[in-house]
Amino acid sequence: MLLTQSNSLLTLLIMMSTACVGSKDSGVPEQLPDSETTDNSPSDSIDWSIDDTGLNGGYSNETPPFELDLNHAGAWQLLPLGGPYSSMVGELTVTELLDGNESTPWCSATFALTGQAVDDLCETCDYGFTILFYLTEEGSKKEDKGKGESIGGLEKCRSPDIPSDGEVRTLAYSDSDSTIYFNYYGSDIWIPWYDASDLHDEVNFEWEATLGFVGEEEE
Numbered sequence: 001m002l003l004t005q006s007n008s009l010l011t012l013l014i015m016m017s018t019a020c021v022g023s024k025d026s027g028v029p030e031q032l033p034d035s036e037t038t039d040n041s042p043s044d045s046i047d048w049s050i051d052d053t054g055l056n057g058g059y060s061n062e063t064p065p066f067e068l069d070l071n072h073a074g075a076w077q078l079l080p081l082g083g084p085y086s087s088m089v090g091e092l093t094v095t096e097l098l099d100g101n102e103s104t105p106w107c108s109a110t111f112a113l114t115g116q117a118v119d120d121l122c123e124t125c126d127y128g129f130t131i132l133f134y135l136t137e138e139g140s141k142k143e144d145k146g147k148g149e150s151i152g153g154l155e156k157c158r159s160p161d162i163p164s165d166g167e168v169r170t171l172a173y174s175d176s177d178s179t180i181y182f183n184y185y186g187s188d189i190w191i192p193w194y195d196a197s198d199l200h201d202e203v204n205f206e207w208e209a210t211l212g213f214v215g216e217e218e219e
Contacts, residue, residue: 070207118172
């Protein structure tokens with residue numbers, strides 16, 4: 001009788017032990033998912049191409065067929081000579097070449113500059129001016145070239161933030177940075193604008209960049 005009770009007690013303990021183990025969350029699912037359903041890589045059937053939303057869009061993930069070389073160059077003449085400077089005169093020339101074709105630029109424009117000194121300058125700037133940009137020359141007519149080709153004017157240029165005829169901007173020169181800064185559209189945020197150098201009452205400046213370019217459809 002005692003043997004029977006011991007066996008029964010042992011059986012009960014085993015059953016209770018088994019029940020506790022089964023109720024504990026081990027964090028492992030009873031059945032692993034099929035490996036084919038856990039692949040996180042992109043499907044080969046998805047089209048990942050993105051339409052070009054830039055200038056003259058229509059090319060998706062393709063190398064643009066052309067390159068456009070942008071160049072801004074010019075100079076400030078500081079007055080009075082020897083300083084302190086109260087005014088300036090100067091010139092800015094914008095030239096854009098399609099695939100480096102210097103004989104017939106994509107566009108060209110020349111501005112005459114006149115400016116009056118300002119007191120509010122960027123932190124490292126030595127002097128600055130409120131400058132009027134006056135368009136004096138742009139492009140050329142077909143008959144001027146004699147080859148049936150024309151150079152585009154200001155409206156055809158693709159340089160970002162290019163001045164418009166009659167626009168006024170505030171710019172300042174920093175000798176320590178060798179840079180002309182632009183008070184970005186009167187926001188009091190001074191943006192590095194042109195690489196520049198000061199030599200005997202004259203500041204020379206230039207900016208260059210190359211952009212991928214699709215071109216324009218003929219009408």
